[in-house]
Amino acid sequence: MLGSLLTALTAAAERSRAAGRTTSDRIRRFETEQLTLHVLTATVVFLIVLPVLIAVLVSTKRAGIVTSIADLAPGGHALSNYRRALIGLEFWRYMLNSFVMSVAVVVGKLIVSLLAALVIVYYRFPYKNAVFLFILFTLLLPVPVRFVPLYRLTTELGMGNTIFAITVPYLASATTVFILRQHFLSIPASLVETAKVDGVGPLRFLWSVLVPMSRAVLVGVSVIMFVYTWNQYLWPLVIINAESLQVAQVGLSLLRGQASTGEVAWSMVMTGSILTLLPPLALLVLFRRQLLETFTIQQK
Numbered sequence: 001m002l003g004s005l006l007t008a009l010t011a012a013a014e015r016s017r018a019a020g021r022t023t024s025d026r027i028r029r030f031e032t033e034q035l036t037l038h039v040l041t042a043t044v045v046f047l048i049v050l051p052v053l054i055a056v057l058v059s060t061k062r063a064g065i066v067t068s069i070a071d072l073a074p075g076g077h078a079l080s081n082y083r084r085a086l087i088g089l090e091f092w093r094y095m096l097n098s099f100v101m102s103v104a105v106v107v108g109k110l111i112v113s114l115l116a117a118l119v120i121v122y123y124r125f126p127y128k129n130a131v132f133l134f135i136l137f138t139l140l141l142p143v144p145v146r147f148v149p150l151y152r153l154t155t156e157l158g159m160g161n162t163i164f165a166i167t168v169p170y171l172a173s174a175t176t177v178f179i180l181r182q183h184f185l186s187i188p189a190s191l192v193e194t195a196k197v198d199g200v201g202p203l204r205f206l207w208s209v210l211v212p213m214s215r216a217v218l219v220g221v222s223v224i225m226f227v228y229t230w231n232q233y234l235w236p237l238v239i240i241n242a243e244s245l246q247v248a249q250v251g252l253s254l255l256r257g258q259a260s261t262g263e264v265a266w267s268m269v270m271t272g273s274i275l276t277l278l279p280p281l282a283l284l285v286l287f288r289r290q291l292l293e294t295f296t297i298q299q300k
Helices: 002-058 078-088 091-122 128-140 143-156 174-185 189-197 202-213 215-230 234-239 248-255 266-286 288-299
Strands: none
Touching: 002 266, 078 091, 078 266, 091 128, 091 174, 091 202, 091 215, 091 248, 091 266, 128 174, 143 234, 174 215, 189 202, 202 215, 215 266, 215 288, 234 248, 248 266, 266 288
């Protein structure tokens, strides 16, 4: 009997040690997987940020010519380069034009999209679903298809070479209407019934109920629209002839010809690129939480 007891205790001890080894192996595998994941993530982030880092380093140099790794060492002309780009070459004017254009487009898009989403969600009219599908269908039209008709329409209306030419064509947004529609559908229908009983009109309901409840989504959508408009290049290049009305993205190409020797002034180009990157980057960092919430609603 004592032998049986010792045998049972020995077997239990062996099973305990085996379980301990199994748990230890699992912990080691988990730690290895986590380490591998962190290394891969850090590598991907580094590869994404590397062009920006190179642009920052080149913007601190006098000529900006990079022929070897040693040329990527930080230079001592950062302050003079940024001062020359902003003041000497008047790059601030291009950035101001881009800011005015982006803000005007964001405000106009929000007004149009809020009204469109309000009608699509809370109004009953014939072929409502067909109208919404038609709005989404505009997303399938590539830019080259719309470019020539839009250019002719803009010039015939006398808006060519004006601030209206780079703002009015962007006021309609199927993407923004879709996001706001999805968000409005998540708002309880009881609020609508309560508003009807209280005699609240559509515009007051939109301003007093829907807008406060959609503040985070509106901020996220505004950031997306601002970044999209800020990065516009082709349309302002074609429709705007006056250099004083050009935007920052077009202004970058104008900085390429500022070298006195006839070569490309890469230090100026990179300086302008960093300056152009700062406003969208600041918005993305400040309102990242609202952006995540907007993308979550869009996925729903």
